[in-house]
Amino acid sequence: MKSIVVKGGHGGRIEAKRGQLIEITTVEESQVCDLFAFNSDNIREALSPGHTRQVKRHIYLKKGDVLYSNLRRQMFLLIDDPVGVNDLCMSQCDPERYELSYGLKNHRSCRHNLAEAMKDFGIPYEYLPEPVNIFQPTFIQADGTFAAPTQSPAKAGDTVTLRTLMDVIVAVSACPQDQTPLNKHRPSDLRITVRDV
Ligand SMILES: [Zn+2]
Numbered sequence: 001m002k003s004i005v006v007k008g009g010h011g012g013r014i015e016a017k018r019g020q021l022i023e024i025t026t027v028e029e030s031q032v033c034d035l036f037a038f039n040s041d042n043i044r045e046a047l048s049p050g051h052t053r054q055v056k057r058h059i060y061l062k063k064g065d066v067l068y069s070n071l072r073r074q075m076f077l078l079i080d081d082p083v084g085v086n087d088l089c090m091s092q093c094d095p096e097r098y099e100l101s102y103g104l105k106n107h108r109s110c111r112h113n114l115a116e117a118m119k120d121f122g123i124p125y126e127y128l129p130e131p132v133n134i135f136q137p138t139f140i141q142a143d144g145t146f147a148a149p150t151q152s153p154a155k156a157g158d159t160v161t162l163r164t165l166m167d168v169i170v171a172v173s174a175c176p177q178d179q180t181p182l183n184k185h186r187p188s189d190l191r192i193t194v195r196d197v
Contacts, residue, residue, distance in 0.1 A: 008187035009176035011113025028188035087133035113173035
């Protein structure tokens, strides 16, 4: 078993072998985890919310769902999800989001955290993949618009568990968004654990 604590607003990285379990745990209530993953044997193959939506033909994740890569291969099986609130639609926050929406320069962001966590792999910043946003509520209204962001319903200690279906490098961001209620206006830590079944 191995485990890392990702500081609120920052990112981290951990590796897992096929068949192991990855647990994503909140330390405090209401903290979103932007989840990114790459095939350990081919860094160009990454977790893809778009392919996952297309194969599922659904925009919400539920226990028993498979998460797919950009090569339409199975990466993860969602085996436990006590909150049941995850997002497959939103891109990660980035410096431009904070500057354009809130006038904040050099605010930390999930995209920056991902770039930092994966720095030694040389992935061009523009080609960084999109996230699966664990614990993030996204509600689509009847007219197709997204409802305004609301606070993540995750409680302290809630754990989402994924089984890996290939060897993976996992990068996560404890989303630094503090301008909406999503992370209760104060990003907090996440614990990521890799264990054998
Ligand atoms: Zn974010």
